[in-house]
Amino acid sequence: xxxxxxxxxxxxxxxxxxxxxxxxxxxxxxxxxxxxxxxxxxxxxxxxxxxxxxxxxxxxxxxxxxxxxxxxxxxxxxxx
Numbered sequence: 001x002x003x004x005x006x007x008x009x010x011x012x013x014x015x016x017x018x019x020x021x022x023x024x025x026x027x028x029x030x031x032x033x034x035x036x037x038x039x040x041x042x043x044x045x046x047x048x049x050x051x052x053x054x055x056x057x058x059x060x061x062x063x064x065x066x067x068x069x070x071x072x073x074x075x076x077x078x079x080x
Contacts, residue, residue: 004031011035055080 004020034041
């Protein structure tokens with residue numbers, strides 16, 4: 001992603017720009033990049049995202065209040 005990476009190193013090493021690093025820090029995720037010449041990696045990443053969405057959001061039970069929802073979300077994250 002040209003908007004996130006300033007310099008591509010060897011393998012998966014990347015130098016991300018300051019704004020993308022701030023975004024990752026704010027939303028608490030660690031960016032992982034595919035190798036430039038390995039098209040098969042992109043499919044694996046997209047499949048992992050699709051599986052995670054199904055596991056977390058497919059069945060949405062009703063909750064009595066926000067605390068019950070937060071407790072359920074914490075349980076789901078720990079289980080993953």
